[in-house]
Amino acid sequence: MRGAKMVVEALKREGVEVIFGYPGGAVIDIYDELYKTDEVRHVLVRHEQGAAHAADGFARSTGKVGVALATSGPGATNTVTGIATAYMDSIPMVVLTGQVPTKLIGNDAFQEVDTTGVTRPITKHNFLVKRVEDLPRILKAAFHIARTGRPGPVLVDLPKDVQQAKGEFDYPEEIQLRSYNPTYEPHLKQIERAYQLLEKAERPVFLIGGGVISSGASEEVRELAERLNLPVTMTLMGLGGFPGDHDQSLGMLGMHGTYFANMAVANSDVLLAVGARFDDRVTGRVDAFAPSAKIIHIDIDPTSIQKNVKVDVPIVGDCKRSLERLLELIKAVGKPKKYFKERYKDWWDQIDIWRKRYPLSYKEDPNYIKPQYVLEKLYELTQGNAIICTEVGQNQMWTAQFYKFKYPRTLISSGGLGTMGFGFPASIGAQMGNPGKLVIDIAGDGSIQMNIQELATAMDQRLPIKIIILNNGFLGMVRQWQELFYEKRYSAVKFTTIPDFVKIAEAYGAMGIRITKTQEVEPTLKQILSMDKLVILDVIISPEEGVFPMVPAGKATTEMILV
Amino acid sequence: MSERKCTLSVLVENTPGTLARVAGLFSGRGFNIDSLCVAETLDPTLSHLTLVTRGDDQIIEQIIKQLRRLVDVYKVVDVTEEGDYVEREMALIKVRAEKENREEIFRICEIFRLKIVDVTPRTYVIEVTGDKNKLEAVIELLQPIGIKEIVRTGTIAMKREKKNA
Ligand SMILES: Cc1ncc(C[n+]2csc(CCOP(=O)(O)OP(=O)(O)O)c2C)c(N)n1
Ligand SMILES: [Mg+2]
Numbered sequence: 001m002r003g004a005k006m007v008v009e010a011l012k013r014e015g016v017e018v019i020f021g022y023p024g025g026a027v028i029d030i031y032d033e034l035y036k037t038d039e040v041r042h043v044l045v046r047h048e049q050g051a052a053h054a055a056d057g058f059a060r061s062t063g064k065v066g067v068a069l070a071t072s073g074p075g076a077t078n079t080v081t082g083i084a085t086a087y088m089d090s091i092p093m094v095v096l097t098g099q100v101p102t103k104l105i106g107n108d109a110f111q112e113v114d115t116t117g118v119t120r121p122i123t124k125h126n127f128l129v130k131r132v133e134d135l136p137r138i139l140k141a142a143f144h145i146a147r148t149g150r151p152g153p154v155l156v157d158l159p160k161d162v163q164q165a166k167g168e169f170d171y172p173e174e175i176q177l178r179s180y181n182p183t184y185e186p187h188l189k190q191i192e193r194a195y196q197l198l199e200k201a202e203r204p205v206f207l208i209g210g211g212v213i214s215s216g217a218s219e220e221v222r223e224l225a226e227r228l229n230l231p232v233t234m235t236l237m238g239l240g241g242f243p244g245d246h247d248q249s250l251g252m253l254g255m256h257g258t259y260f261a262n263m264a265v266a267n268s269d270v271l272l273a274v275g276a277r278f279d280d281r282v283t284g285r286v287d288a289f290a291p292s293a294k295i296i297h298i299d300i301d302p303t304s305i306q307k308n309v310k311v312d313v314p315i316v317g318d319c320k321r322s323l324e325r326l327l328e329l330i331k332a333v334g335k336p337k338k339y340f341k342e343r344y345k346d347w348w349d350q351i352d353i354w355r356k357r358y359p360l361s362y363k364e365d366p367n368y369i370k371p372q373y374v375l376e377k378l379y380e381l382t383q384g385n386a387i388i389c390t391e392v393g394q395n396q397m398w399t400a401q402f403y404k405f406k407y408p409r410t411l412i413s414s415g416g417l418g419t420m421g422f423g424f425p426a427s428i429g430a431q432m433g434n435p436g437k438l439v440i441d442i443a444g445d446g447s448i449q450m451n452i453q454e455l456a457t458a459m460d461q462r463l464p465i466k467i468i469i470l471n472n473g474f475l476g477m478v479r480q481w482q483e484l485f486y487e488k489r490y491s492a493v494k495f496t497t498i499p500d501f502v503k504i505a506e507a508y509g510a511m512g513i514r515i516t517k518t519q520e521v522e523p524t525l526k527q528i529l530s531m532d533k534l535v536i537l538d539v540i541i542s543p544e545e546g547v548f549p550m551v552p553a554g555k556a557t558t559e560m561i562l563v
Numbered sequence: 564m565s566e567r568k569c570t571l572s573v574l575v576e577n578t579p580g581t582l583a584r585v586a587g588l589f590s591g592r593g594f595n596i597d598s599l600c601v602a603e604t605l606d607p608t609l610s611h612l613t614l615v616t617r618g619d620d621q622i623i624e625q626i627i628k629q630l631r632r633l634v635d636v637y638k639v640v641d642v643t644e645e646g647d648y649v650e651r652e653m654a655l656i657k658v659r660a661e662k663e664n665r666e667e668i669f670r671i672c673e674i675f676r677l678k679i680v681d682v683t684p685r686t687y688v689i690e691v692t693g694d695k696n697k698l699e700a701v702i703e704l705l706q707p708i709g710i711k712e713i714v715r716t717g718t719i720a721m722k723r724e725k726k727n728a
Contacts, residue, residue, distance in 0.1 A: 116580060117583070120583060128580070179634060179637040306625070307625060
């Protein structure tokens with residue numbers, strides 16, 4: 001069997017039904033094999049960055065490994081932002097790139113780039129396949145590494161002669177890598193220590209991050225939170241890991257988190273963090289972060305623990321398994337539910353005071369549509385039953401604040417890298433992976449222009465994605481920083497030429513609608529949500545609206561700017 | 564927290580790119596590398612790196628964990644932490660060997676038990692093996708005589724077997 005065919009066979013063996021890619025000379029053999037099969041569907045994008053983000057959105061929304069395919073040189077370098085985005089958020093992805101023939105490697109051949117070199121720091125692992133004999137094993141390893149442990153993107157670079165060479169296709173069912181053994185099972189002693197802290201706590205907070213989503217631990221999170229009567233807060237990546245409409249939810253933590261979540265964490269005496277990595281957007285000034293708390297930290301990646309904050313009870317293990325063990329322990333020897341109800345009563349009273357003092361809010365304005373209102377309405381109309389992708393900037397933060405994510409894998413957002421242009425191609429992947437579901441991209445007028453070419457891809461596939469542009473006519477988040485910290489010197493945040501997004505939609509054969517008044521919001525949302533086609537809804541919002549609360553970068557999380 | 568020196572003994576898969584991955588980890592995360600020695604092991608599929616680095620305890624813990632996280636890293640041991648160990652480094656030093664200072668060079672070689680491994684009418688190449696202190700002492704003594712060139716291997720290290728085990 002030829003190498004190119006092995007690639008396609010491996011995709012089948014791994015259960016890959018759809019891949020996202022763009023052809024070129026160095027992958028033409030693989031495309032020839034794709035032509036011959038119906039089992040692997042190929043989505044032709046318009047830019048390789050779109051392929052990588054679509055594979056990523058597919059992975060985030062389904063939990064399966066997303067696959068992207070690109071040619072050598074510029075094809076490969078175009079995927080770089082997409083790979084880095086997936087890497088920062090620990091998303092399982094396999095990226096296949098073509099490479100010049102092995103004998104030309106290092107010669108500055110046409111369309112040659114040292115792809116494994118370029119992507120080394122932004123992949124969980126990568127491979128350059130030099131011999132066709134190695135191909136089945138490497139492909140197996142790539143999928144295995146991508147989806148196990150702390151997931152991440154894996155790149156396989158495939159020289160053209162390897163694709164053309166013939167070899168035995170002996171695809172391993174299982175693979176053991178002696179140097180790669182992620183720890184799933186937590187240390188029971190540590191689980192006991194964690195419980196002892198929680199039992200004696202007076203002001204506990206439960207912090208959940210993206211690890212809860214990727215390990216599928218949201219049931220356990222909920223059970224534990226309810227059993228122990230814990231207030232729950234989430235990082236951006238953790239949203240949906242615990243129902244946003246639950247009484248015990250404090251919403252998001254950090255720079256644009258809620259006042260009450262930040263206050264609760266700052267005043268906590270025990271912080272149980274699961275699958276979160278204490279990114280600077282969450283901690284603010286590190287030495288002022290949860291200063292009196294003993295921290296219990298569960299994470300599958302030992303490097304996340306003790307990296308940014310000092311942890312008292314480190315637990316290395318899969319989030320789901322670790323919470324299962326903790327629950328087992330509590331059921332066997334823990335105090336009854338009533339104990340925690342009573343024990344944390346004063347703490348909840350205090351949290352409720354904070355909640356009442358500064359709930360998430362915004363000022364209404366008769367002249368403008370408020371973006372927060374749009375998101376509240378969208379939540380009301382969808383009841384959390386939609387997959388919401390976001391771009392980056394204010395649109396992303398308003399979404400995180402005002403849409404209550406009830407289920408895991410319903411928020412698809414670039415958290416770690418903050419990649420503008422991610423949301424729309426990711427929504428293509430999400431819709432491909434969830435054909436019956438409502439998929440919405442909340443966009444900014446800046447971000448949407450970064451991968452707007454993918455409208456053609458979405459139309460090709462007849463995807464009924466709804467793009468809602470919160471159009472403030474600004475690179476709003478940067479403008480907000482300039483307003484607050486640079487005395488309103490609005491440098492390079494206003495485009496001179498702004499395209500007519502309605503006409504753009506129409507040019508691609510989609511539907512475009514613009515609204516400018518608050519009363520139009522609800523009926524128009526209703527209208528587009530019931531339509532079975534791609535719609536761009538251009539919502540002209542108040543141009544200088546801010547995202548609040550805000551913890552200025554490098555400040556303590558209690559030093560919030562409130563409105 | 565105070566900085567300490569740390570010698571790591573690292574076994575890695577002998578595949579292309581592994582060394583770049585290790586080096587990239589250090590540069591990308593702003594860790595120091597004081598020296599790095601790479602060689603094959605008895606098992607041709609594994610290579611051995613000895614890596615000398617510095618940092619406070621938290622940094623060193625991070626370095627070790629980050630190394631272990633690499634898919635191609637088989638084993639990491641902090642030799643300096645786990646008790647007694649032997650450390651060696653080698654240097655080749657080319658010194659000016661004029662008539663008037665040859666005596667002095669011989670004397671230094673005798674005291675430190677050094678070998679002269681190459682001789683020309685005007686230069687000697689001296690081989691020094693030992694720990695860092697010895698190498699530094701030799702270099703200091705040879706400096707006034709005139710060192711023309713110096714090449715050092717970087718440190719290799721090995722844990723001592725426990726005496727009563
Ligand atoms: C690729 C990329 N370039 C630059 C930035 C920096 N950046 C962060 S938010 C932002 C403005 C985004 O503008 P827009 O999409 O209109 O969203 P808004 O904040 O106005 O909602 C910029 C430029 C980024 N995050 N990503
Ligand atoms: Mg904008």
